[in-house]
Amino acid sequence: MDMTKSLDEPVNEDEISGHWCGLMKDCTYLDVFKFWLNSIHMNSGYKSMTGAICPTVILVGTRKDEMSGNDKEKEIQKDNYFDKALGSFERSSVLHHIHSKKFLVNNLSREDRVFHEIRREIKLLAEKQDYWGEKCPVQWIQMEQSVDKLRDKGEQLLQMSDIKTANRSLIHPLPEQELVAFLDMQHRHGNLLYFNTDQLKNLVVLAPQWIIKVFKRFITHTPDKNPLYLEHWRTYENNAILKPEVFNEIMDRSSDDIKQKRDHVMHYMEHLDVMAKPLKFEDDVAPTNLQKPQQDTVDLAVNVNPEFLDFHIVPCRLRKQPPPIEQFTSPEQCKKTPVLCFVFVHNFMPPSFFHRLIAMCIRTWPISTQDNTKVLYNGLAAFDINETYVLTIWYKDHIIYARITSCKKDIKSGLNFEKCQEVRLILRQSLLKFAGQSLEDPWTNTAFEEHIQCPDMKKTLYNRGMFRVTSFMYFSEFACTACPNRHAIGRYEALNDWYKDALDRFNNGNCDGSLKPVEESDLLKVSEVIGNGFWLLGIQLGLTDAAMNKLYEKWGKDRRTFVFKFLVKWRNRNGEKATLKSLNIALHAAHVNLPNDKNTEQAFPVLSQPHPCASTSKSAKPRCWLF
Structure with missing residues (x-):
């Protein structure tokens, strides 16, 4: 990083690094810094979200000779500069990539001893990598020479068939599986580009500059x-x-x-x-669970915007929204929902998720217009979901925000909760789809959590005044400390717009519940009817993703057996505290985000045994579900 440039200073338009970070004209040096660290994280194995990350990034400040002060003061400036830049990744797994030792170099002499120190540090880090010391087959040297000859002939992009032809010409050709391993190694070393995906596995870019x-x-x-x-x-x-x-x-x-x-x-x-292209969903895959991606065949959108059926979004061409952002996120004289927040785990979200979400929204609804300008910016967009309702989505770092506003004259009447829920499910299912396509473990159904921001907040603040939606299944209200005056947020005001069906299910089906410990018959019944919320049920009961994955590897072929096994694990761990009441609340929490369909309804059957809260009349239906 150039130590003479402020982190908030705009990057010159002729610097292509600014385009890559997604802000064509308003990109700052901090944006570029965040972009490259995010890119490193996205392309270095974060997708499995397992295992330790070994640091590979060394931060270096340049133009030491142009900085003010003596050497000690310059070192302090350098540390403060990078500490401020890394503050954007607070509690993020991105920080695991960063080596603790940082360097400061001048632009005057290549013989500066600091360059020797950097080389030594690079070697020390390389020796700590898992792949250090791995032996490569001798045949790989011949294949590497063959690839170099193709590159020397001016070849830039080749079909895999061309690579295989070159391989067959060798004295000792590589087996097909070993050839793929060779290409993967060359890709990691930066000598070529090879992505082993369905669409790109038959292509090899010999000259990475071709992509630029x-x-x-x-x-x-x-x-x-x-x-x-x-x-x-x-x-x-x-x-x-x-x-x-x-x-x-x-x-x-x-x-x-x-x-x-x-x-x-x-x-x-x-x-x-x-x-980024618009999203489509399969008709044979439940979008409420993370599944292995298949070919797109069926549109997710309830409605389709006829103006944009076939298109892509190019995010780097989007402009930054004009200030203040509140004119879009908290417009005055409008009826507003609370802000819905999708908070991604590990404090990290690929920015492409938001860009793809914008593309999906463009294909679904018309883009809103304000002051004769389309509300479509880098990091924020608004859409007319009907004649008077506007959906605004925006993001910062690892959080995507959404709010629906209505400009109806009768602002005293409430918002249409069915429309709000429909929009929420479209957004949620889209993000689950993106996560399912990006995570190596397709059952990481906790890629993000849904939060509600304090409804009384006049201006939305980043990562403040946010309450986890599932928490309202356990407690009826929380204290908000983000607003100027401490106050309470109740379950109804938090969930009534975005989660009305779940709120009604909870109110109609929840009471004190039975404190009787669950029996095996209870667990069997839950395992038979749990539906799409089965993975989240395990999480709500306190099981970790790692524990769930371990059980899934052994019992995952049969959902009922898998659910029964993790319910037994929960019961054995909690003993007498594993009651019907706690299971009931966990079921509600696991289903609060799901649509009110047949699968969800089946998750709340009535147990045959009576309950103190239920009516004793033969003709009356019991009021309480006993899970």
């Missing part, structure tokens, strides 16, 4: 545009929405090495999160 060359095509000026597509071009330049007509014209004006590989260009730009 492709990216530049989407941010540089294109002269002599086709008059037939000027409207689409304006949409792209003003709102970063890339339609096929514009994409094809960009490709047609590109060099042959790009033009002839346009399909591959699209796949790489999507994989590298340069572009």
Whole structure:
């Protein structure tokens, strides 16, 4: 990092690093710093969320010769600079990548002894990596030389069939599995790009600079545009929405090495999160659980915006919203829901999740207009979900926020809770889908938690005044300490808009409950009818993801057996405290985020044994579910 630049100083427009971080004109040096550390985290094994991360990032400050003060004072400035920059990742797993020792170099002499210290530190870190000392087959040297010859001939992007042809020409060809391992190793060393995904596993980029060359095509000026597509071009330049007509014209004006590989260009730009496309869901996969991704076939959206059926979002072209942000997030003279927050675990969220969420919303609802300008910015967007309702979504770091506002004249009447719940489920299911496609462990159903921000908060504050939704299944109210005056937040005011069905289920089905310890028959019945909330039930009962995964490896082929096993584990661990009441509350908490469908209703059967809260009349239906 350049020590002469403030973290809040905008990056010059001609510096391409600013484009990559997603802010074309308003990108700061802190944004660039965060972008690169997030990128390192996303591409270095975070997806499994298991195992320890060994530090590989050394922070270096440059232009020491232009800093003021003596050497000791400059070292203090350097430490304060990086401490402030790393403060953006407080309690984030990203920090595990950062080496504790930092360096400060000048731009005058390559012979500065600090460069020798940096080289020594790099070697020490490398020796601590798991792969250090691993022996590579001798045949890999021949294959590496063969790849170098292809690169020397000017080849930049090859099909896997071309790589296999080169492999067969060797005296000792590599077996197919070993060839993939070779490509993966070359990718990790930065010699080529190879992504072993369904869409890209048959492609190898020999010259990584080719990707930069492709990216530049989407941010540089294109002269002599086709008059037939000027409207689409304006949409792209003003709102970063890339339609096929514009994409094809960009490709047609590109060099042959790009033009002839346009399909591959699209796949790489999507994989590298340069572009985001609208989301579709499968009809055979329940979107409320993290599942292994399959081919997209069925639209998630209840409605489809006919203006944007086929397009991509190019986030780096989006502008930063004009201040103050409250004009969008807390508009005056409007009826507002509490702010719904999706808080990602480990204090980390790939920014692409928000960009993909925007693309999904664009395909579902018209983009809102304010002061004759589309409310579509980098980090914030608004959509007209009906004639008077506006959905606004925005994000910062690892939290995505959502709020619905209504400009109806009758602001005394409440908001349509069915519409609010419909929107919440679309957002939630979309994010679960993104997480399911990004996590190596598809059953990490705790990728994020849903929170409600204090309804009395006049201006939304980052990561303050937030209450976990499931906590309201255990307690009826909480104290808010984020507002100027300490006050209470009740279950009804927190959940009535976004979670009305869950609130009604809880109010109608919950009472003091039985303090009788659960029996095996109770656990069997729950395992038979639990439905889509089965994984979250285990989490609500206090089991860890690691414990759940271990049980799932052994019993996961049969859901009923798996659920019964983790319920038994919970009962054995808690003894007499494992009561029908505690199981009942955990069931409500596990289902609070789910739609009020048949699967959810089946999770709340009535036990055959009577309960003190239930009516004794033969004709009356019991009021309490005894889980």
